[in-house]
Amino acid sequence: MSLRRPSISLQPPAWLLELGVPANCISLQTSVGDDNARFRLQKVPGDEVWCVRVDDCWIAGDQRKVDYLFYCSSGNGDNKIVLVELKGRHFSDALAQIRSTLGQLCKLGVRRGIHLGVHQNSPGHGPTQFGGVRAYVILSKYRSTNLDQIEIKNIAKRYRVAVMPRGQLLSIRGVNHLP
Helix, strand or coil: CCCCCCCCCCCCCHHHHHCCCCHHHEECCCEEEECCEEEEEECCCCCEEEEEECECCCECCCCCCCCEEEEEECCCCCEEEEEEEEECCCHHHHHHHHHHHHHHHHHHHHHHCCCCCCCCCCCCCCCHHHCEEEEEEEECCCCCCHHHHHHHHHHHHHHCCEEEEEECEEEEECHHHCC
């Protein structure tokens, strides 16, 4: 007699689908990598994570966009949206991609009530200490300029989103430990 593990079929949150994210762009993966840069979120009991492949899946074409969007929910009810851009070294380009993606999300969200987090389980744009949205740029070679620092502040002021550059690997254990 063999014991089989029950299969878990987690449906993505409805608000993701209502944003127009095709189901084939959503997965349960918690680790992504490219250009010698990697983001990894190790789930702990109670965590749920959905990964949206943004670039050339959800948003196709020449519009600037980040590589991935993660929707993370912790066991204690904290919900977070995490934008991840994996880059070789062009931090300024990554900031432009984050700004463009946030503009797209806000434009879509206003029409559907997601922007303010009023839709079921949508984190909205509250300050990051209360969930909300954060963005990570994982760079294989990090160089920052004063203009980059100004753009980080502009994104924080306009979108209430913290942009955090990291070198090569960002590995986090548990949704509640996202910096």
